Amino acid sequence: MAFENNIDVEHPVHDIRSEAFKNFEEKGFPTKKEEAWKYTSLKSLQKIDFSIFPKEVNALENKQVKKYFLQEIDTFKIVFVDGIYSSFLSETTHDGVDICLMSAALTKPMYKQYIDVYFNKVASKDDSLTTLNTAFSREGAFIYIPKNKMPKKPVEIVHFSTGNEASLMIQPRNLIIAEENAELQVIERHQSLTTNEVLTNVVTEIFAAKNAIIDYYKIQNDAKTASLIDNTYINQKSNSVVKVHTFSFGGKLTRNNLNFYQNGEYIDSTMKGITILGDKQHVDHHTLVHHIEPNCESHQDYKGVYGENSTGVFNGKIIVDKIAQKTNAFQQNNNILISDKATINTKPQLEIFADDVKCSHGCTIGQLDEDALFYLQSRGIPKKEARALLMYAFANNVLESVRISELKTSINRLIAEKLGVRLGFDL
């Protein structure tokens, strides 16, 4: 891939970019030889000749894409088509809060103070895919919520790809800052509208200052020819609460690198996920919580249902530094295999250096309970629907912490769709 021809040397973050590029050049794409990529191979994706920058802007009609947004409630929208901002589909704001574009934040003087302090500060400087994004990302969402503020409505960040290129690689870059006592809800979605190949390598940096509350929802229900590498880095200060929910039902290959850094006390970091896969789909959840200071909590609860030839990975790493006493870290990963050919690799990875901590982890891999299935069937519910109900029952507690009820309804619909059933009521 010829990236270097496209470097803009005049750019304000040029130094950061060229350094990142150097790193990527050294490291290259990760291979299965690396422990963190043991179960996820990017080889087949690397063989595809992706266009890095799309040639023309593709207009989308609202009615073509309406169904990919929350419909029952109003939201701010930052929408991209083939990686390029679509002002037509978006609704941004500068009214008390900034919900706008990364390109604007990087170039306008009024945002320089934030870029200097936050840009590329929590994202990894040596993870190769992150540095690839740092070097080449041109666009994304920029959200700045000042002290004590909360946007009037949730923010949707949506990336569409139109299939205008036979195969397209997009590298969005998001920067989200919530100052003291600020509150924010974000929904992120990547959606390919055709069966052309798409590879998205997204980096999101999130900063939660003291007492800030952020709910971040990732909807991964993309086409079977779309792959996603999601690199999310979260820096939390004291008493902040950040919850990330990841709903993975679609896509070809999805890799989630979700990293929390607790730089303060009394922090709550929550990661929850529902993964339901079929076909040859692959989803890999790599989570990291780094407990750097005392008296913090982290909660992880990932549920997975794997059918047909799908494969899943859960790797949950928890680091508790020596001074991070009174840490409470919980991790749970439960899986159901509904086909003989489906696979899940699950691994907790605990590195605990403090002595007064509570850490618990548990992973289970099971099958659907035959007695429960019989119970439902004996009430006249056919096997397929009965299985779907049981899978839903298995996973649905993850939805309890979703605080946007319309989103919950919409996720329930996606689940019913994914399980291929109509149950006569909204789940």
Added chain:
Amino acid sequence: MLKISNLHAGIENNEILKGINLEVKAGEVHAIMGPNGSGKSTLASVIAGKEEYEVTEGSVVLEGENLEDSSPEERAHKGIFLSFQYPVEIPGVSVTNFMKTAINEGRKAKGLDDMPAKDMLKMIRDKAELLEIDRKFLSRSLNEGFSGGEKKRNEIFQMAMLEPKLAILDETDSGLDIDALRIVANGVNKLKNKDNAVIVITHYQRLLEYIVPDFVHVLHQGKIVKSGTKELAHELEEKGYDWLKQETAV
């Protein structure tokens, strides 16, 4: 209504039912009693079509139709209902939504449209009242965190909703206190009519004080070893099951 002939069934080459013969006519209540491990629950599961049991010989015929190849859901659609000894918990699915699904799937099988929401709600309200079920209970997740009594009451509520031809109550009295037992039995009695039938499976005679059987059968080692009227239940209560074991051993 139900005719069971020379039924042999088991699980993984282990024969549990060894030649059961039983005929239940519309309007009748039959009690099946017997010590633990005699095959009572297996008989209930086999009638309801649980797939892990293999029928090796004999037949179960409902209204002239051999059920051999019918799945559990098909049997339910034909009018068989099993009240479970251990109802399963389904988190995230409310009692109401569960019943809607069950009823509409049954209607679909008969080629009918979904029941109109208004009728459904009325039916749910009426039947809940019959079993003295609080309305709040109906929006709770199915069986999740229910007490033993609530679970059993919920089973009979489902029976009331589905209006089966043949209801099998498997140890419905276990885990019930006397008040709950009375409510459950009352519900069953109100649902009973000349066109349907009930098989009560129980270890103790207690429930039969409330749901009075026309016939009592004693199951032992996979066979019905004695049949009689309700007096047989009293006899069992007095003597226990030991005399039976001795009798069959001879």
